[in-house]
Amino acid sequence: xxxxxxxxxxxxxxxxxxxxxxxxxxxxxxxxxxxxxxxxxxxxxxxxxxxxxxxxxxxxxxxxxxxxxxxxxxxxxxxxxxxxxxxxxxxxxxxxxxxxxxxxxxxxxxxxxxxxxxxxxxxxxxxxxxxxxxxxxxxxxxxxxxxxxxxxxxxxxxxxxxxxxxxxxxxxxxxxxxxxxxxxxxxxxxxxxxxxxxxxxxxxxxxxxxxxxxxxxxxxxxxxxxxxxxxxxxxxxxxxxxxxxxxxxxx
Amino acid sequence: xxxxxxxxxxxxxxxxxxxxxxxxxxxxxxxxxxxxxxxxxxxxxxxxxxxxxxxxxxxxxxxxxxxxxxxxxxxxxxxxxxxxxxxxxxxxxxxxxxxxxxxxxxxxxxxxxxxxxxxxxxxxxxxxxxxxxxxxxxxxxxxxxxxxxxxxxxxxxxxxxxxxxxxxxxxxxxxxxxxxxxxxxxxxxxxxxxxxxxxxxxxxxxxxxxxxxxxxxxxxxxxxxxxxxxxxxxxxxxxxxxxxxxxxxxxxxxxxxxxxxxxxxxxxxxxxxxxxxxxxxxxxxxxxxxxxxxxxxxxxxxxxxxxxxxxxxxxxxxxxx
Ligand SMILES: Nc1nc2c(ncn2[C@@H]2O[C@H](COP(=O)(O)OP(=O)(O)OP(=O)(O)O)[C@@H](O)[C@H]2O)c(=O)[nH]1
Ligand SMILES: Nc1ncnc2c1ncn2[C@@H]1O[C@H](COP(=O)(O)OP(=O)(O)O)[C@@H](O)[C@H]1O
Ligand SMILES: [Mg+2]
Ligand SMILES: [Mg+2]
Ligand SMILES: [Zn+2]
Ligand SMILES: [Zn+2]
Numbered sequence: 042x043x044x045x046x047x048x049x050x051x052x053x054x055x056x057x058x059x060x061x062x063x064x065x066x067x068x069x070x071x072x073x074x075x076x077x078x079x080x081x082x083x084x085x086x087x088x089x090x091x092x093x094x095x096x097x098x099x100x101x102x103x104x105x106x107x108x109x110x111x112x113x114x115x116x117x118x119x120x121x122x123x124x125x126x127x128x129x130x131x132x133x134x135x136x137x138x139x140x141x142x143x144x145x146x147x148x149x150x151x152x153x154x155x156x157x158x159x160x161x162x163x164x165x166x167x168x169x170x171x172x173x174x175x176x177x178x179x180x181x182x183x184x185x186x187x188x189x190x191x192x193x194x195x196x197x198x199x200x201x202x203x204x205x206x207x208x209x210x211x212x213x214x215x216x217x218x219x220x221x222x223x224x225x226x227x228x229x230x231x232x233x234x235x236x237x238x239x240x241x242x243x244x245x246x247x248x249x250x251x252x253x254x255x256x257x258x259x260x261x262x263x264x265x266x267x268x269x270x271x272x273x274x275x276x277x278x279x280x281x282x283x284x285x286x287x288x289x290x291x292x
Numbered sequence: 293x294x295x296x297x298x299x300x301x302x303x304x305x306x307x308x309x310x311x312x313x314x315x316x317x318x319x320x321x322x323x324x325x326x327x328x329x330x331x332x333x334x335x336x337x338x339x340x341x342x343x344x345x346x347x348x349x350x351x352x353x354x355x356x357x358x359x360x361x362x363x364x365x366x367x368x369x370x371x372x373x374x375x376x377x378x379x380x381x382x383x384x385x386x387x388x389x390x391x392x393x394x395x396x397x398x399x400x401x402x403x404x405x406x407x408x409x410x411x412x413x414x415x416x417x418x419x420x421x422x423x424x425x426x427x428x429x430x431x432x433x434x435x436x437x438x439x440x441x442x443x444x445x446x447x448x449x450x451x452x453x454x455x456x457x458x459x460x461x462x463x464x465x466x467x468x469x470x471x472x473x474x475x476x477x478x479x480x481x482x483x484x485x486x487x488x489x490x491x492x493x494x495x496x497x498x499x500x501x502x503x504x505x506x507x508x509x510x511x512x513x514x515x516x517x518x519x520x521x522x523x524x525x526x527x528x529x530x531x532x533x534x535x536x537x538x539x540x541x542x543x544x545x546x547x548x549x550x551x552x553x554x555x556x557x558x559x560x561x562x563x564x565x566x567x568x569x570x571x572x573x574x575x576x577x578x579x580x581x582x583x584x585x586x587x588x589x590x591x592x593x594x595x596x597x598x599x600x601x602x603x604x605x606x607x608x609x610x611x612x613x
Contacts, residue, residue: 156452159463183452184506185443185514186464192437193467203435213402216417217410217434 042121043128044228046142048168049152050161051134054178056085057209058152059130060092064212065219067093071127076117078106078133078142085132095124106133107140108240114144118231128222141167143237148225151202154179155191162194169195171237174221175202178209295348297341298333305332307472309348316344362521363387363425365408365441365548370419373400373571378420380573383566387521390539390549392559395568401552404568405524408550409442410434418571443518445510446526451498457481457509458494464517476516483512483541487533504533511538515545525551536561557594560587 049055056077063073074095077085081100089096097120101109110133121129133142143149151172153161156179162169169175175195180188192204203221207214297305302324306313316324324335332341364386369378385391393401403418411422411433423429424441432439453460461480465473477494485491487508492501501509511533514523523542539561542549553559560579567574579587600610 159453180444181446182448182450184449184510185445185518186460186510187451187453189437189518190463190467192440196437204437205435206440211402213406216406220415 042118042126042228043148043222043225044118044121044231045128045130045148045150045222045225046144047130047132047150047152048142048172049134049176050138050154050157050165053152053154053157054176054207054209055132055134055152056088058176058178058207058215058218059132060088060094061207061209061212061215062219062222063094063128063130064092065216066128066223071223072125073128073130074121074124074126075130075132076120078110078131080106080134095126105137105140105240107137107142110142111236111240114142115230115232118228122229129228138165139167140240141171141236141238143168143171144231145235145237146226147228147231147234148173148222149237150174150176152176152178153195155183155188159190159194162191162198167238170199172199172202174218175199175204176207176214176218177204178207180206181208181210295345297345297348298336299331301329301331302335303328307475309351309471310473311351312344312348315347360425361387361546362441362548365522366423366426367404367408367573368421368423369573370412370414370416370421371572376572378418378572380566380576383573383576385548385550387546387548388543389564390543390551390562392562392565393550393552393568394554394559394565399568400571401568403571404566404573405442405550405552408522409440409524411441438519440520442522442524443514443520444524444526445507445514449510451501451506451509454497454499456495456497457492457501460498461513461517464513468517468519470517480509480512480516483515484508487511487537487541489534508533508538512541515541515547521546522548522550525549525553557587557590560584560590 047055047059059075063075066073072095074097075085075089077083077089077096077098079085079098079100081102083098083100086096086098097117099109099113099117110131114131117131118129131142149172151165151169151174153165153169153175155177177188177192177195183191188206192206195202195204205214205218205221207218300308306325306328313322313325316322321336321340324330327335332344336344364384366382366384369381369383371377393404395401400418403416404420407416407418407420408422410416411424411429412418412420413428414421421428424433433441451460453463455463458477458481461477462473465476470476481494484505485508488502488505490502490505492505498506498509514520535558539549551558551562559565560583562579564576564578566576596613600613603610
């Protein structure tokens with residue numbers, strides 16, 4: 042079975058791209074399936090089912106969807122094998138912009154859209170940086186110039202990735218993407234494989250449900266903002282900037 | 293020395309190769325910038341000149357400006373939807389040509405354009421092969437951000453960035469590492485104004501341009517700044533821009549223009565017309581003398597319709613046309 046991880050910001054077109062791409066494999070008689078990871082709600086599973094794609098969904102609830110993803114990915118792979126799938130795809134919306142579901146030796150796709158603004162490639166960090174293939178969507182509604190500017194911004198963050206433009210609505214470019222999916226190694230298990238990026242180290246009291254504000258309630262990995270920086274210098278707390286962590290807050 | 297740097301003024305050299313200024317400064321020759329009018333021969337010795345020439349060569353290679361230009365693209369026929377061989381076995385399109393692609397919905401027009409964009413190697417449903425300048429091209433045309441064979445212009449494209457025309461063009465020029473960006477921006481702006489008919493300023497926000505102005509700016513920008521040698525046009529709308537002039541600009545900038553259209557005026561403006569059916573190129577025809585003559589009449593009809601539209605807009609009745 043071939044396994045592909047697809048990540049990308051919410052509503053960037055992941056589901057649309059996956060459906061259009063799998064269509065080409067289905068036409069070839071391949072059996073395909075998707076596991077969708079999300080936080081609280083998704084109706085992507087309905088869409089997949091309608092398109093003849095085997096589907097399972099996992100809602101992370103209060104957990105970060107990507108932490109939830111790693112804890113469950115081996116089970117998903119085993120499910121795919123049991124179903125006799127030729128290709129299994131995982132879809133997750135990296136909600137914290139710090140996590141990345143990409144696993145070494147497993148084809149990693151990041152879907153990002155032209156409408157999200159030229160700053161986005163820099164902002165979304167690991168899920169883009171660690172991808173083998175970057176798919177850019179929604180090119181049909183922006184100018185050629187904006188597509189070129191956006192692509193060059195993506196290239197600045199990840200110069201090694203292959204870059205493809207896919208239209209999630211018409212499917213333009215999806216055939217080309219599908220050729221990369223079938224060209225990957227088989228995956229029999231992900232047990233023992235490694236994430237390309239470690240998940241954020243933090244588990245603070247707020248992650249665990251704390252709602253009260255103030256140092257007294259802050260425990261675990263807490264990092265305080267430095268408001269003394271002169272303007273124009275490197276700001277505190279960017280997604281790539283993990284810096285040293287202050288552990289513990291009050292009490 | 294191929295670039296004949298010694299004969300050029302400092303100003304010209306800096307404008308043509310902006311990276312030179314930094315390079316000279318790094319080599320303790322920064323004060324050259326104080327004499328913009330002087331020729332390099334007056335300021336640098338032969339060794340320094342040849343070093344600089346070498347540096348420019350390396351930079352041009354890095355920036356891709358020195359790459360072999362795409363002069364022609366050849367499509368070798370594959371098979372139709374029913375598996376029969378494609379009637380047109382070879383089609384070569386050259387820089388400066390306008391090719392129209394016509395055929396019913398579902399006939400395979402988009403697939404043909406996609407085969408070109410993907411530089412097919414017999415690995416698409418049509419089995420076609422595409423070569424550039426007679427050679428099987430590099431993978432870079434498939435996957436890199438800098439090298440895309442095809443730029444696209446279509447009806448439903450908008451500007452989404454909140455920038456002025458000038459800032460917008462600057463951003464595009466920057467991302468393309470364009471040499472002499474100021475000249476390019478001026479040229480784009482002038483052309484766009486000519487195309488649109490209704491002038492706009494460089495400090496107009498791109499999002500507040502009219503439909504015609506946006507389309508005009510997109511075409512001029514693609515002609516001058518896009519890296520792609522092939523421009524694909526999905527119907528240029530009638531409203532507000534001079535379509536013949538739009539094609540002329542693209543041709544002047546050495547683009548290969550492909551147009552999927554059912555508009556008789558556009559179709560007759562092309563140098564050749566590819567007829568698609570059943571997933572295959574059925575034939576390639578050139579407009580006949582009679583068609584060219586009819587183009588005049590069609591243009592007159594078109595102008596007539598435009599004026600009727602205008603009158604409707606002004607609240608007139610169309611009792612007499
Ligand atoms: N115009 C245009 N719309 C697109 C394109 N790709 C996707 N869309 C639309 O964008 C919206 C979001 O697409 P989805 O595929 O649901 O996005 P997603 O990334 O799966 O979203 P989540 O799973 O909720 O994070 C839908 O309305 C799609 O139809 C595209 O290339 N062009
Ligand atoms: N030669 C061919 N062999 C197999 N399928 C083809 C061929 N040409 C086109 N197709 C398929 O036919 C469908 C319709 O073609 P498309 O290019 O979208 O038509 P159009 O743009 O003319 O409406 C697409 O799914 C396309 O991949
Ligand atoms: Mg989705
Ligand atoms: Mg089409
Ligand atoms: Zn996370
Ligand atoms: Zn937390």
